[in-house]
Amino acid sequence: MSEYVIETQGLTKYFGKTCVVSELNLKVPKGSIFGFLGRNGAGKSTTIRMLLGLVEPSRGSAQVLGKDCWNLSPDDRARIGYLPEGHHVYGWMTIEECGKFQAAFYKHWNASIFEAVLSHFRLDRKGRAGNLSRGQRAGLCLALVLAPEPELLILDDPALGLDPVARRSLIQSMLYVTRTTDRTILFSSHLLSDVERVADEIAVLDLGTLRASCKLETFRQHVRQFVIRHDGNEPPLPDLPGLLQTFRTDTETSLTFANIGPAEIQRIQVLTGNRIEEVPLSLEDAFVTYVGERGAKSFFTKDLEDVK
Template sequence: MSQLVIETEGLSKRFGNKFALDDLSLAIAPGRIHALVGANGAGKSTLFRILLGFLSPSAGTARVLGRDCSALTPSDRTLVGYVNEEHTLPEWMRVRELKSMRQREYKGWNARAFDEVIGHYQVLPEQRVRELSRGERAGFNLALALAQSPQLLILDEPTLGLDVVAKRAFLESLMYSNATEHCTVIYCSHQMEEIERIADDLIVLERGRLMSHSPPDEFCARISHWICDIPFMGPEPATIPGYLMRQKLDGLHHYFVLDQDAAFAEFLRSNGARSANCMPVSLDRAVNAFLAKNHATPTHSR
């Protein structure tokens, strides 16, 4: 049996002429919280749908917990929890009824995990799901998912649309739950401060391809932010080694570059820079710069 929680090889998914996933080979080891980031349309949700057997790949293979994704059995599904951004739950049911239904469905029901998470929220058993606030609903959904004792928990943008307080409650309930110690969490989000806070591993997808897979610190370390004073126009992007993004703020040129060391300062000076300073990069800016590199831009600009 494979030791990997998720394993894809040459995975591609095509919709018409567009590739949502393009030759994606990904291996995720058990344990820890793995953050999956990428711009809209990077293929994150498509990947989850293939992993859960709801889409067939156009090419390649995908395995979850060692099982072929296209042949997951009901008992395999017990081991994989999934929380989506809508927190889809039966609106007409009461909290008590839904909890009791899930409890009967999942043999490994972990009541302690449920209570731990739901304790962060003011959810009453007799409330109907439709009566819950968005934050309460997210918390209730997370409690249900963790209480089923999954080996793999996929969270697909679970904090989307939550206010600051609800978002913090959600993250804390996830981080401090003992249930997460025994499972691998795949956390997909556009909120870099969340990822910075909880992720042990960062996976960057772009246009269906795997662009980076490393711990967040290592990822940030690869990206450097240079601020320099160039009296004239800066060097052409095509000539800049490891170029990701540039900005001009208050007359200073800001360059974000990949895998460049101190020698980059010499490059800037050789292109007319009177000063060149390297600044630390936050994960948010690092990911932003990384994803900006291949952003589509109009061919002709005015």
């Protein structure tokens, strides 16, 4: 058995002349909670649909649970739980009917898990699915996905639009799924505080290209920010390798780097007279800088003042 539940080799997708996913080489370790990150339009949902065999790649290949993604059998699909964004439900059904309908497609169905998730989200089994709030729909969809006890759970922006209570319930359910080492979650999300709370590893997709794939802590260690304090006379700075972004105020200049080494840090310290300190970055800060616009910035209100 492979140590990876998902492996892609040169996975590429074009829609017309537009390349949405380019030469993606991705490995998702078995037993991990894997955060799949990127801005809107980065290609995350398209990648997920290719992994599930719902969208045919233009070239390249992908294996899910050791099987070619384009030739997944019904038994293979029963080992995968998929929660797409939007949390679609059949509104005319009751919650109980939704469960019975879904259970008919699976050889294995754990009714206890289904009931437990409904209870966790405080859902009435006799209530109509069409009358549920967005958070309640998410809970119902999660119950439907978890009851077959899938080996691989794929969630496409599952917390989109949920309130903090529903998001916390979703996270607790994700942690429950991976309580044993043979269960894996791949999930995309724009709520990076949630990713930071639960993910073991992350991949960063930017305009269809894989920019990083590593342990979450490794990513944060390699994107670092330093702040130079000054009296309004900013010290001259040389071109420095790995500089992602410079942000200036009247008395501070912050420098954010990818993969900066000790020699570069010492060089800055010498030029600034040691008026420099490192500022810890959250995953969100590191991610935004990493995939955001590169170069020098200042407060946009200052830019407007300069135009006058």
